[in-house]
Amino acid sequence: MAESLLLPVVRGVVGKAADALVQSITRMWGVDKDRLKLERHLVYVQSLLADAEAKSETNHAVRTWMKELKAAAYQADDVLDDFQYEALRREALSGQSMASKILSNFTSKNRLVFRHKASRDLKNVLEKIDELVTEMTKFGLVALPEAPPQALPRQTHSALDESMEIFGREGDKDGVVELLLDQQDQQDVQVLPILGMGGVGKTTLAKMVYNNDKIQKHFELRMWHCVSENFEAIPLVRSVIELATNSTCGLPDTIELLRGKLQEAIGRKRFLLILDDVWNEDQNKWEDDLRPLLCSSIGGSGSTIVVTSRSRQVASIMGTLPPHELVCLSEDDSWELFSKKAFSKGVQEQAKFVKIGRCISNKCKGLPLALKTMGGLMSSKQQIEEWEAIADCNISDTNRGKDEVLPILKLSYKHLSPEMKQCFAFCSLFPKDYEMEKDMLIQLWMANGYLHEEGTMDLTQKGEYIFNELAWRSFFQDVILFPASLEEIWIDNNRSLVALPSNLGDLTKLRRLSVRWCVALKALPDGMDGLTSLELLTIGDCPGIEKFPQGLLHRLPALEYLSIYGCPDLQRRCREGGEYFDLTASIRDKYIEAIHKGHVRKWFLPSCGGGSQGN
Incomplete structure (x- = not known):
């Protein structure tokens, strides 16, 4: 997978080599020909990388060449960073007072040494990439469109094998x-x-x-x-x-x-x-x-x-x-499926095999395809040493894992753009089962230069787009996003829900939204003013919700019914004298509970904003 991340790396270096700040310094230092040659080489290489990636799956020499090119591209990126830094340093210095400039000249280390080193490093990396471009001609690479590879042809049928036992479904x-x-x-x-x-x-x-x-x-x-x-x-x-x-x-x-x-x-x-x-x-x-x-x-x-x-x-x-x-199987169902396959051809279900088998089963992470594949593999292994050897390696290291599991999973990966592949690969730096915070992840992508502005989309918007695309394609687990065509959403008794989906405000067809008994939910998401068709809003027994997003009640033109209970702080704001009381006056039907002397009683806000009535 690492080789497939080469394209966005090379593209980033090409962009940096063409940067006006970098050019201003390479011209000043007399090495602009080297910079231009580096840019031309990498533009040419970039056009052939799609073919190189395809060939690298079966050609070890191409795969090795791509690894060396990736290392050289990172080296080139570091060298160009030096030129970019020098340009920014000079730009910052130009805005300082004369005294500061004199002081800077006295306190900085010899700029001539820095200039000589940066120029020498540029020549060295250019020589390395020259060698790699020459070597590349041996592979017969051709320019291919950068569109994601097509999924392998596949045919399925409706017949269900009645002899096959299905677990957990x-x-x-x-x-x-x-x-x-x-x-x-x-x-x-x-x-x-x-x-x-x-x-x-x-x-x-x-x-x-x-x-x-x-x-x-x-x-x-x-x-x-x-x-x-x-x-x-x-x-x-x-x-x-x-x-x-x-x-x-x-x-x-x-x-x-x-x-x-x-x-x-x-x-x-x-x-x-x-x-x-x-x-x-x-x-x-x-x-x-x-x-x-x-x-x-x-x-x-x-x-x-x-x-x-x-x-x-x-x-x-x-x-x-x-x-x-459809989520992955539970640990018990996973073991049932794995053991049914593993102990089907003479391997005895002895305690020592069971212990190792459970370890292998757990590595499959509840994925039925992997469980069936590995269970079938283990059914042919009669010696405990063989089981131990497979338990010590990854599924992808086994022949069956490579031939049967990875091709299925890899289809999804191949459909990603190079930029998405790089952002997704970055997530491998986090520990297993790590809970990633979306905004922080996007900032890390930005800091590492993985995101590039596109049209009117700035870096943050591009990060949001890539995150949502990866979530849509099931690359992230436990990310909730709603389909845009939904007209009703009823969320009840989800005690682990801490946030509603970030795309809630995109549901322009949504007419009814009810959220009840979600005790961990802390706030309603910003952007809900996009719910222009919303007619009914119910928020019940969600004590963590204290207020509406800024200006929300002004911007729901279709809202006719509002029901709030079990949310003490939100209820106070909607009661007479609360900051939302006047905003709710135009809502036709309201049903709001109020906190009164330590206990809850029902509170009705009449449509015309008249007196309240309790019972």
């Missing part, structure tokens, strides 16, 4: 089944995303739901389509027609003809469509092309599309229902 299956059955009165086609990292079991859960007896009886028509990278309207609609009719569709690739055939094939039947392994993050492809075809003109009441994806952005674009997020 009954609750997920029951929850999804119940949710699908509850949509029976919905006239519009609903879309339910199933989210999770690669190998966590999204497809398996979808199969469990698809083959459930209640689901089979409830839906007149069930269809399964593996999307993978091909999210184009024509092939997808053609596939749905063929699945609905159980026959080949011979129509030409004309979307209007296919639309008519789709309506004829499905009509008003209540259908379930599984779209497995969706990667598309182009909102227009869904909103403009596929959504009108699949969700607007076909299907009876209760029809539902289930989408499996690793990307929260996919869920945000397509989902009409809150996503069902």
Whole structure:
């Protein structure tokens, strides 16, 4: 993975070499030709790095060359820092008084020595990069577009192996089944995303739901389509027609003809469509092309599309229902799955094997794919020494880990931009299970030069964008972000919730928000004034919430109902005489409890701001 981080490093050095401050000093010191040659070399190398990265996976010589180039690029970065420092020093000195300048000349160490060293270092690093560019010609590298590599072609099917025991997913299956059955009165086609990292079991859960007896009886028509990278309207609609009719569709690739055939094939039947392994993050492809075809003109009441994806952005674009997020297995379920595979071919479940086996199981971190792969590997190991050797290494160090687990997980990584890869790799500096604070992480990215301004986006905004992208793609655990299409959010009895998602204010379609019994929640997030459609707001038994974000109540034009209880400080501010009392006068219906003589009583604020009434 380290080699794939070379592109943003080289890009950063190229930017620094072209910096006007650096150029001003290299011209002054007579080494601008060296600086320009370094810049040209690195620009040329940069254009070939996409191909180099692809070849490095199978070519050890290319991988070694990339490591040496990375070291040289960091060395060049340090050298250019010296020139940049000198330019800034001179700029700062120009604003000082004459006395300060004289004092600076007496107190600073010999600037000639510094100048000589910086110039010599530039020549040395240029010689090293010259050698690497010459060596590079042996590899036959070509310029490739910097677009992320495409995911490997993949096909899934709906068949569920009845002989295969599935651990830890009954609750997920029951929850999804119940949710699908509850949509029976919905006239519009609903879309339910199933989210999770690669190998966590999204497809398996979808199969469990698809083959459930209640689901089979409830839906007149069930269809399964593996999307993978091909999210184009024509092939997808053609596939749905063929699945609905159980026959080949011979129509030409004309979307209007296919639309008519789709309506004829499905009509008003209540259908379930599984779209497995969706990667598309182009909102227009869904909103403009596929959504009108699949969700607007076909299907009876209760029809539902289930989408499996690793990307929260996919869920945000397509989902009409809150996503069902699939998490890793518990320690007990992990052991059940691992031991079922490991002790299936003659290896005896003896105490010494169990102890080491639990260690290996724990290393899989609850990921079903890794548990099945490693359990299958251990089933062929009869000697305790073999188990101990595997327990002492990483999963990625085993042949099965390399061949079966890493390719699945690596797909998500390959879809990141070079800048995102570098920011994500930086997170490896933190200990395992470390709780990272978002704003601090973004500042660290900025301090290390990983972020670059883009258009009107400043560094902080760029950091926010990258953090949210990594969260959307499930690279961070336990980061809550809501899909933009949500209309209702009800959060109840979450005693570990300390903050609401940072993108709450982006939910312009949200009409109802209820947060209750979240005792660890300390504040409502800034930006909630973006909830322009919010009609109902309930905050109950969240004693840590003391006030609304600045000016919030001024900026919720659709708010009609406000309910607050179990939040003493917030209640005081909303009572008569409190700072929010006048602001709540225009809200049609209010239900607020007040603290009175040590106990709680209900307090109603009439719509017209008249007298209060307690009971």
